[in-house]
Amino acid sequence: MKLLNLTAALFLGGVLQAQNPLPAIHPQPQEVTLSTNRMKAPHGFTLSGMQHPDEDAMRLIRQTLSITDNSEALPLKITSLEDRTPELKRSGAYLLVITPEEIDIAISDSRGLFYAAQTLQQLAQTDGQGNTTLPLGVIKDYPDVAYRGTVEGFYGDPWSHTDRIEQLRFYGKMKMNTYIYGPKDDPYHSSPNWRKPYPEKEAAQIKDLVKEAAANKVDFVWAIHPGLDIKWTDEDRMNVLNKFGMMYDLGVRSFAVFFDDISGEGAKADKQADLLNFLQKEFIEKKEGVSPLIMCPTEYNRAWAGSDYLDVLGRTLDPAIHVMWTGNSVIHDITLEGQEWVNKRIQRPSYVWWNFPVSDYCRDHLLMGPSYGLDPNAAHAMSGFVANPMERAEASKVALYGVADYAWNMKAYNPESDFVEACRYVLPEAPEAFRTFCENNCDPGPNGHRYRRDESIRYAESAEAFLHDFRQHNYNADAADRMNRLFAEITAAPAAIETSRNKALIDEIKPWLMQFHLLGKAGQKAIRTVETGQGEDRAATWQSYLSLTSLLDSMRTIDQTYNQNPYQKGVKVGSRVLTPFVQEIHSGVGSNLLFADQTDAATQMSKASILTDIEQLKYQPLKEGKDQIGYNRLNEVLRIEPGQSFGLTWELQKEATSFNFSLPKSENSGRVFEWSADGRQWTTIADIPTDQARFKLEKLAPEARYIRMRNATDKQMQIYLYEFAVTTKEDTSIDPVRLMYDKNLESVNTLTAGSRITIDKEKDGSLELYLSGSPCSQVVVEGAPLKGKVKQVLYSGPANYIKLKKEALESVKALELYNAGSSPVNIHEIN
Structure with a gap:
């Protein structure tokens, strides 16, 4: 100033x-x-x-x-x-x-x-x-962009009525003037009920929203999504017109038509343009006080614009109608070059639909980082700018604060300083603690869109410096000190955040606050474990390692207990830098304890994974539960070229018990389902009907370890991938004793109270046992002597790290481990 x-x-x-x-x-x-x-x-x-x-x-x-x-x-x-x-x-x-x-x-x-x-x-x-x-x-x-705000266009649980009222008040304060109502799971906005009037309760709520929007100088834009089942007939054309009339009677004065995420007949550009021009002439221009019409096209991003679809819209669509655009892909930064590219095609400035901080493709994450990746020179190349938020309305305010500032004054917008102000605005009671939380919950994790965000940027360099030395079996004290301070802040942040009067926000992010607290404790314990490992006390290192394992187990429990939505289940925090930091230390310390760089191939456990040659799916994360693996639901249309396939492979030590799918639009004889034992030889599954979009196969061949669906036609298939999953069980043919020698500290053989087990004894050298149990556990290691019958007690004490020296083993011919306590003992590894 x-x-x-x-x-x-x-x-x-x-x-x-x-x-x-x-x-x-x-x-x-x-x-x-x-x-x-x-x-x-x-x-x-x-x-x-x-x-x-x-x-x-x-x-x-x-x-x-x-x-x-x-x-x-x-x-x-x-x-x-x-x-x-x-x-x-x-x-x-x-x-x-x-x-x-x-x-x-x-x-x-x-x-x-x-x-x-x-x-x-x-x-x-x-x-x-x-x-x-x-x-x-x-x-x-004055504003740089005429229309600024949000589009409630995400998949999943729509915002509540209370959420929307509060959002409209927030928009007024932030000088945003547009709210587009288009929740994907509202059946009266989309199929099957877009032709029908809203029930009385929902209609009354829309009236309330229109009134609240007007009081905050926000245009309430009601959107219809008819493309899934529209018929290009006069009857359906009138159905859209009549629905607009119903909404007009509820007070709505701004309208949009969405044709996104559809295929088939509803995706034809010329038919869409005819309908929109009809609405422009017969409704927009005739009704009093109505704003310009907005449409979301089917090819709404550059990656999908492989036909003349956009050119048809540019030539035939009334120039007064706005056309929405998400950028170079579904989720992408907004660039001037990209805007100019599409504007030439549609012959008007596009209306930006920015898919951030929307998290319907990564619902186990919170996207609470700064709004960046927005071109400061693109104001003239857009007619509007709306952001698609998370289903968590209050948590979305951090990013939307930046969206408001960007769309109002692009040249002055600074994402970093704006982010600090956003944290102070959203949670004034503890802004520093909230900033710590937000800047470590920014990234969506690996995803099919390949859209990643910077995370933990203030400490990423220190984290890498510590890990670099750790990989060389060194301890970087300076980096450790910096990381310890961060993890201490992380541990304390949730309690400070929960003092906020914004209880709606706390309720939204509570599972992530719990997980964040544990991450802080795990980070501190990880660094302490590495420090302990620099000494000669392997028992102390093992105990520290077990404490770290326990914290990671607690994090896993939260991940498997909270936010169990049908799509991306769980609770992830610090997933780009900090959680991998802790996990690498945990894995590395385990390897150092065993002095093992690689696992015996005979006992190595394989991993479940996605199996596909379709580019659109290659980066999709695997959805993995205790006894099920599958694909995360894909919100967009999946395009499968001739010969392409997608499938799953699961662990060698697991057997598939059932397979189920939900693949709308795939019902034809050209789809083929196949299984394989080795990924090379495939057998057709004949028991799946070709006319079923949803099906459950109750039994697979016991030797199956792969399953896929292949496009056996000579044409592209366009389908929806809602579910593709395999339920598994442990293969009981694997001997649990093998788990004691698999060079894996996470797999255990449990010895019940009073039980004994024979231990393999090497001819030469010492022997290490990695055990865990309750604080009052008691184990005894006995050796059968080379001569005589009296067993020698080589160890008696708690379940811990036990080292049997070479000299003690030279006089015995066999070893036995006895659980002398009253609680189970876990045998992690015998090395």
């Missing part, structure tokens, strides 16, 4: 020396000149100028300033803008001038007054006498 040179004003009675720094204004205004000097009006302000100014804006002004008829009150003048430069003609533009004698607000429209009132609220401070003070200066402000 510039400082206004108002030295002379210091001698005027109404001017104060500033005691506090100038407040930050969000979104940042286009032109700001403020003084450190402040004005006050002890007798309040009296209105002048415009008759009957907007009531919603005046409500905000009265919350900030005392409006009276006192003869000594200073004037607050509201007028229409005389400066009619193109920028100041935009909806929401205003000019705010604060002098010692008065406040002048010139506006383009009622929205401009509302936004000026929001700015006044941010500028106002209270002095020691309880007077409201304002900095002297001038603010000239």
Whole structure:
């Protein structure tokens, strides 16, 4: 901000020396000149100028300033803008001038007054006498993008009515003017009920939302999604028109038509354009007070734009209709080059639908990092900018705060500093703790869209420095100190965050707060374990390793207990840097304890994985439960070229008990399901009907370790991948004794109380036993002597790390481990 040179004003009675720094204004205004000097009006302000100014804006002004008829009150003048430069003609533009004698607000429209009132609220401070003070200066402000806000367009649980009301109030504060209602799981927005009126309860809620949106100067845009089952007939054309009429009667004045994530007949560009042009002519242009129509195309990103679809829209669609666009792929940064590419095709500036912080493809993660990857020079190349948020409305505010700032003033937008302000805004009670939480919960993890976000960036370098030395069997004390401080902050952050009065936010993120606390403790324990391992006390290292294992087990329990949605189950935190940091240490310490770099091939356990040659699926993470593996649901249409396939492979030590799928649009004789024992020789599964989109096969061949669906036609198949899963069980033919010698500390053979087991004895050398049990556990290692019958007790004590030296073993011919306690003992490894 510039400082206004108002030295002379210091001698005027109404001017104060500033005691506090100038407040930050969000979104940042286009032109700001403020003084450190402040004005006050002890007798309040009296209105002048415009008759009957907007009531919603005046409500905000009265919350900030005392409006009276006192003869000594200073004037607050509201007028229409005389400066009619193109920028100041935009909806929401205003000019705010604060002098010692008065406040002048010139506006383009009622929205401009509302936004000026929001700015006044941010500028106002209270002095020691309880007077409201304002900095002297001038603010000239207007938005870069005409339509700014959100599209509730995610899959999964829609926002609640309370969520939406609170969001609309938040948008008003952040000068966002658009909310597009398009929840994918609303059956009256999409199939099967888009032709029908809303039930009474839902209709009343929409009326409430329209009213609340208007009070916050937000356009409530109701979207219809008819493409899954629309018929290109006069009857269905009238069905869409009539549904718009029903929504108009509920108060809706802004409309959109979505044709995203469909295939087949509904995806034809010429038919879509005909319908939209019909709606433009017969509804938009005829109804009073209706905003421009918005459409979301089927080919809504560059990666899918392989036909003339966009060109057809560009040539035939009415120029007044906005066309939405997600970027170079479904989830992508927004670039000027990408905008210019699509704008040439559709012959108009596209309306950006940015798929962030939406998490319907990674529901086990929170995306609470900064909003970045947005071109600061693209304002002229877009007609609107809306973000698709998470199903967690309050948690979405961190990213949406940045979206609001970007769309209002792109050149001034700084993602990093804005993120800090967002954390302070969303959780003012503990902003630093909340920032620690958010900056370590940014990344979606591996996903089919290959869209990743920076995470833990303040500590990523220290984490890598520590791991680099750890891999060389060294201990980096400086990096350890930095990482320990971070993990201590992480451990403490959840308790500080939970002091917030925003209980809705806490409820949304509670499982992640629990997991974050455990991650902090696990991180500290991991570093301590490495430090302990630098010494000669292997028993202490083993105990520290077991403590770390226990913490990771607790994290696994939370992951398998909370947020068990049908798609991406679980609770992941710090998944890009910090959790892998802890996991690598845990794995590395285990390897160091065993002095083993590789596992015996005869006992090596294989892993479950996805099996596909379809690019769209190659980066999809595997959905893996205790006894089931499968694909995560794909929200978009899956395109399978001739000969391509997708499938699963599972562990050699597991046997498949059933296979089930849900693959809408796949019902034809060209799909072939096959199984294999080795991934090379495939056998057709004849028991699956070709006309079923959903099916469960109750039995597979016991030797099957692979299953797939293949496109056996000579044409591309377009289907939906909702479910493709195999249920498994442990192969009981594997001897549990092998688990004691598999060079894997995580696999165990459990010895019950009072039981004995024979231990393999090497001819030469010492022997190490890695055991665990309760604090009161008691084990005895006995040796049968080479001569005589009396057994030798080589060890008696708690279940722990036990080393039997070479000298002690030379006089025995066989070993036996006895559980002399009253609780089970786990044998992790005998080495």
